[in-house]
Amino acid sequence: MRKYRSVLCALLALFMILSFCGCDRTAGDEGIEEPSEPAETATEESTTPSDETAKEASTAVSILPNPFEGRSDLVILNWEEYMTRPHEIQPGTVLNYAAPYDVPSQLPWNCPSEGWLVDNVYEGLLYMYMNDPEDIRGCIAESWTHSDDYLTWTFQIRDGIKFTDGTVCDAYAIAKAWNHTYEMGHTYITKNNISSWEAKSEKEFVVQLSTPCAYFEIALCGDYLLVASPCALALYGTDDNRAAVGTGPYYIDSYTSGVSIVLKASQNYYLKEKMPCIETVNFWIFREQEAIERALLIGDIDSGNISNLESYYSLQKKGYDGKLVQTIGNSAPLWFNAKKVEAFQTHEVREAICRFIDFNEINNELYDGRGLVQDGIWAKGSSGYVQTDQFYYDPDEGQELLASVGLEPSDIKFEVIYSDYNKDMYLAIHNKLTKFGVRIDLEQLDPKYNLMPEFHGDWSIYYSSVMGYSNVTPYSPWTFILKPDARIKLCWQDIYDPELYEKMLDEYDAIHTATTWDYMLTRCKQLTIYVQDDFGAIGSVQPPEFMVLSKVFKNGIYFSERHDIQLYYLYQ
Known part of the structure; x- marks a missing residue:
């Protein structure tokens, strides 16, 4: 995978130099990186000026x-605050944050999607600077190399790293930690083509792959390969939260089921880029958006994410004086099930359905125009x-498409x-x-029905952003949705176009045998083109999302399409 490094040297009233070069897989935690291609811009609705100390520092x-x-x-709420942040714990500082839900088990393999927690407690062998898959x-x-065939990877482990329980994190500890992960679920390891791992010495950790894996380095940045203390796991077991011990900037100090998770900054943390400043973080567990709104207004909490447009407007109307920032949520394509609905086996029908849906109007109706109408099935600007210019509203053309295959809108029923x-x-x-005459029966899912219809193909159209797609994992959804035995099969070209399906x-x-990120990404994009040209799925609306942060805190930075707060960047 290509990675880029750049170093910013800013001297008083002198000059800046940006230099870019191919990286040799050596660790770095300083500097400013090459700007990425613009996509959608987060907008800050209200903000407060930096205090005089920050201005002087800048x-x-x-x-x-x-x-x-x-x-x-x-x-990134304020780039200047990022550039001028301290790199040390500020004694006595406390952040009260609205956690979106409870996390009963805080072991890394049980909560890989809870980035607001695991990103701040655990670490992998590597990390993505600013969530960039091309800057690992x-x-x-501290450094790593691979063989010419991309099958043998050798990692040099930093000296002096300890888990937050005080035990040493060396190559032997990492090997043991991976053993525990493998016991909890073989696929956590093998899905990255890993066949074996071994500590050659305290400093050297070697991993063998069965076949090349273009996203192997990304996998080492998080997900299921976060490293937990093997001593704590051996002492307490793999189902006990007392074993939830990592090497991250924070450690879990206490947990009260359904109420809170309390983190404390690690006094002995080692990496400058992720050095924590806020001493204590209280994650208060909320289940309702309205409750978050009330707590923000009276000052019971300092920060949280909200997706409710009414709460966003209410905070504005009631004079919330902190930072209130809008961004865009994840992509949410609309898929057609040609197995369930026979009419969807005809290309003109799928395209006509696209022509009948005015997503700009839906965006105005549901999100007051604050969402983003998609011109592709994945998030605009993501990897x-x-x-595509094929997704547009034109009901007259939709009628013509159906007429060309001898159908009326009323012939389509699901x-x-x-x-x-x-x-x-x-x-x-x-x-x-x-x-326009399409006949649709609606049925609301019984909340007690615990097997979602998408898991066994009992759906006609499917709208959801929960498929594993992200800027750093563009390959992930195809594992869930494409193959005949896929967990949530959404691609049905095998029914009406077997030749296309074989190409897919x-x-x-x-994708799964590529040696480089660029080649893998090319294959992901070709799969996307196949689906979009075939109208197997169409873009819909990416909903708006909002981050809220008290004016007392600086440098709010959020990673991933879920906008998980990175606590180690915050300071007062």
Whole structure:
């Protein structure tokens, strides 16, 4: 994988130099990186000026514009605050944060998606600077190399790293930690083509792959390969939260089920880029958006994410004086099930459905125009995104498409099963289609029904952002949705176009045997083109999301499409 490094040297009233070069897989935690290509820009609705101390500090450094402006998977509230942040714990500082839900088990393999927690407690051998898959740096490993065939990877482990329970984190500890991960689930390891691992010495850790894996380095930055203390696991077991011990900037100090998770800054943390400042973080568990809103207004909590547009407007109206920032949520394509609905086996029908749905109008109705109408099935500007001009509203053309295959809109009939979390979008789509005569029966999913229909193909159209897609994992959804035995099969070209389906499977195989990120990404994009040109899925609306942060705190930075707060960047 290509990675880039750049070093910013800013001297008082002198000059800045940006130099870019191919990286040799050596750790780095300093500097400013090459700006990424702009995508969608987060906008700050209200903010407060930095205090005089911060202003004075900023005069000692020449501040470049934010080089990451415009990425929806990375939100930096104030670039100057990032550049001038301290790199030490501020005694007595406390952040009260609204956690979106409880995390009963805090072991890394049980909560890999809870980035707001695991990103701050655990670490992998590597990390992605600013969540950039093309800028991977050393974390627990200070440097690494691979063989010419990409099958043997050798990692040099930093000296002096300890888990927050005080035990040593060396190559032997990492090997033991991976053994525990493998016991908890073989696929946590093997899905990255890992066949074996071994500590050659305290400093050297060697991993063998069965076949090349273009996203292996990314896997080492998080997910299931975060490293937990093997001593704590041996002492307490793999199902006990007392074993939830990592090497990260924070450690879990206490947990009260359904109430809170308390983190403390690690006094002996080692990596400058992720050095914590806020001493104590209280994650208060909230289950309702309205409750978060009330707690923010009276000052019971300092920060949280909200997706409720009404809460966003209410905070503005009631004079919330902190930072209130809008960005865009993850992509949410609309898929067609040609197995469930025979009419969807005809290309003209799928395309006509696209022509009948006015997503700009839906965006205005549901999100007051604050969402983003997609011109591709993946998030605009993300690594796997392919723009298309084929997704547009034109009901007259839709009628002509159906007439060309001898159909009327009323000939198309299907049932839509929906749940509370996606109810509004399904109802909006229903209203747009039935206006032109498409017949749709609606059925709300019983909350007690614990097997979602998508898991066994009992759906007609499917709208959801929960498929594993992100800027750093553009390959992930195809594992869940493409193959005949896929967990949530969404691609049904095997029914109506077997030749195309075979081409898609060839691309899938190429993704999982690619040696480089660039080649793998090319194959992901080709799969996307196949689906988009075939109208197997169409873009819909990426909903707006909002981050809230008290004016007392500086340097709010959020990673991933879920906008997980990175606590180690915050300070007062």
